[in-house]
Amino acid sequence: MEDLTPRQIVRELDxxxxxxxxxxxxxxxxxxxxxxxxxxxxAMKDEVAPKNILMIxxxxxxxxxxxxxxxxxxxxxxxxxxxxxxxxxxYVGRDVDSMVRDIVDTAIRMVKTEKTEEVRAAAxxxxxxxxxxxxxPLPKRESAARNPFEMLFGGAQRTEEEDVDKFEEKMRLVAAxxxxxxxxxxxxxxxxxxxxxxxxxxxxxxLEIFDGANVxxxxxxxxxxxxxxxxxxxxxxxxxxxxxRKILFAxxxxxxxxxxxxxxxxxxxxxxxxxxxxxxxxxxxGREGGYGPDVSREGVQRDILPIIxxxxxxxxxxxxxxxxxxxxxxxxFHVSKPSxxxxxxxGRFPIRVEFEPLGKEDFRRILVxxxxxxxxxxxxxxxxxxxEITFTDDGLDAIAxxxxxxxxxxxxxGARRLHTVLEKILEDIAFDAPESPExxxxxxxxxxxxxxxxxxxxxxxxxxIL
Numbered sequence: 001m002e003d004l005t006p007r008q009i010v011r012e013l014d015x016x017x018x019x020x021x022x023x024x025x026x027x028x029x030x031x032x033x034x035x036x037x038x039x040x041x042x043a044m045k046d047e048v049a050p051k052n053i054l055m056i057x058x059x060x061x062x063x064x065x066x067x068x069x070x071x072x073x074x075x076x077x078x079x080x081x082x083x084x085x086x087x088x089x090x091y092v093g094r095d096v097d098s099m100v101r102d103i104v105d106t107a108i109r110m111v112k113t114e115k116t117e118e119v120r121a122a123a124x125x126x127x128x129x130x131x132x133x134x135x136x137p138l139p140k141r142e143s144a145a146r147n148p149f150e151m152l153f154g155g156a157q158r159t160e161e162e163d164v165d166k167f168e169e170k171m172r173l174v175a176a177x178x179x180x181x182x183x184x185x186x187x188x189x190x191x192x193x194x195x196x197x198x199x200x201x202x203x204x205x206x207l208e209i210f211d212g213a214n215v216x217x218x219x220x221x222x223x224x225x226x227x228x229x230x231x232x233x234x235x236x237x238x239x240x241x242x243x244x245r246k247i248l249f250a251x252x253x254x255x256x257x258x259x260x261x262x263x264x265x266x267x268x269x270x271x272x273x274x275x276x277x278x279x280x281x282x283x284x285x286g287r288e289g290g291y292g293p294d295v296s297r298e299g300v301q302r303d304i305l306p307i308i309x310x311x312x313x314x315x316x317x318x319x320x321x322x323x324x325x326x327x328x329x330x331x332x333f334h335v336s337k338p339s340x341x342x343x344x345x346x347g348r349f350p351i352r353v354e355f356e357p358l359g360k361e362d363f364r365r366i367l368v369x370x371x372x373x374x375x376x377x378x379x380x381x382x383x384x385x386x387x388e389i390t391f392t393d394d395g396l397d398a399i400a401x402x403x404x405x406x407x408x409x410x411x412x413x414g415a416r417r418l419h420t421v422l423e424k425i426l427e428d429i430a431f432d433a434p435e436s437p438e439x440x441x442x443x444x445x446x447x448x449x450x451x452x453x454x455x456x457x458x459x460x461x462x463x464x465i466l
Contacts, residue, residue, distance in 0.1 A: 083283060
């Protein structure tokens with residue numbers, strides 16, 4: 001994060017998101033302020049609270065994408081939640097604390113991935129030895145006395161020297177065999193061989209527990225709960241050696257990773273750099289009359305407030321303080337207004353950014369400028385079938401014009417309209433691609449009109465198809 005200035009952050013976001021410079025500037029400053037806070041003295045550091053952001057704008061203009069790309073940019077724990085999924089305490093549904101549990105789980109996965117890379121070499125060496133044992137197992141020393149009578153009378157038992165000689169001969173033969181097997185294993189000659197492996201049964205029983213006033217579904221590992229009193233359950237599987245390598249690597253890496261250190265580091269990351277994106281905040285705005293399907297809207301606001309203000313949430317990995325988590329909320333606010341939120345919640349989002357509706361020129365840029373633009377995605381997809389697609393300038397203009405017109409005539413869903421339009425234009429090409437003798441297709445304005453002309457002329461029809 002220290003290498004990224006606000007200007008560089010905006011430049012990185014420009015690679016994926018067209019326009020919305022005000023929003024990019026706001027999130028870039030908020031992100032840089034987190035780095036500045038980390039450099040403060042401990043006494044001042046605790047006093048500096050994150051400046052939460054409220055994004056206001058219609059659907060399909062890039063609100064979610066800005067937050068998601070921001071989190072990827074700095075490898076910060078990130079989770080997106082829908083405000084409409086939560087219910088007030090006392091109603092059946094998800095409680096607001098679950099957003100903190102979700103981001104901790106995300107951070108755990110991130111840290112585990114990093115730690116796995118650190119122990120990769122050691123884990124791979126262990127896997128190689130286990131595979132070698134499965135392919136060429138070492139002989140076991142036979143017991144000299146095979147029954148109680150032999151122990152008592154020494155009747156037909158073989159001499160200890162004979163047993164030792166026989167065992168050493170087996171070891172010499174197996175050692176030679178293991179050298180050959182190890183050489184073939186390292187050369188990758190045995191990847192398709194079916195091998196029977198023994199692995200720990202990782203299936204975790206799911207129990208529904210009553211948590212306060214809500215039913216929460218949690219995975220309870222009975223073996224961990226009992227502190228390892230029960231022996232770990234094993235199961236045998238017959239798989240190809242290449243698949244066995246992946247299964248055993250995951251098991252060996254898990255053994256080499258300190259789970260307590262992972263949990264501690266993950267919680268620290270969440271507390272210092274976590275980002276929670278709350279979408280559809282406008283759907284819980286407004287003052288209800290105490291009845292109807294939205295009876296708990298204001299109650300959800302009251303429940304969210306302590307988490308945004310800063311509180312301690314208990315998770316299965318440990319307590320998490322939310323004082324310095326960055327909250328980014330978003331909503332269209334067509335029907336309601338930000339002022340319809342309860343005053344305390346309004347005050348917790350000091351930075352407000354309005355997203356501008358997208359027009360024809362924006363759609364034209366979205367089709368070609370981002371690193372993973374829609375035209376590049378469709379071109380790459382159909383190239384796997386040997387079909388080469390070329391979008392001409394007038395063809396791109398026509399696609400952007402169609403998307404803009406449909407948004408104006410029907411519901412404005414922003415850039416998501418481009419997905420619908422492109423799918424309709426390329427429907428026949430995608431269907432015929434495997435058998436089509438024509439492997440070069442040019443998408444120009446005439447092609448677009450031929451595919452969409454009838455639909456565009458009939459407004460009622462375009463409401464359903466585009």
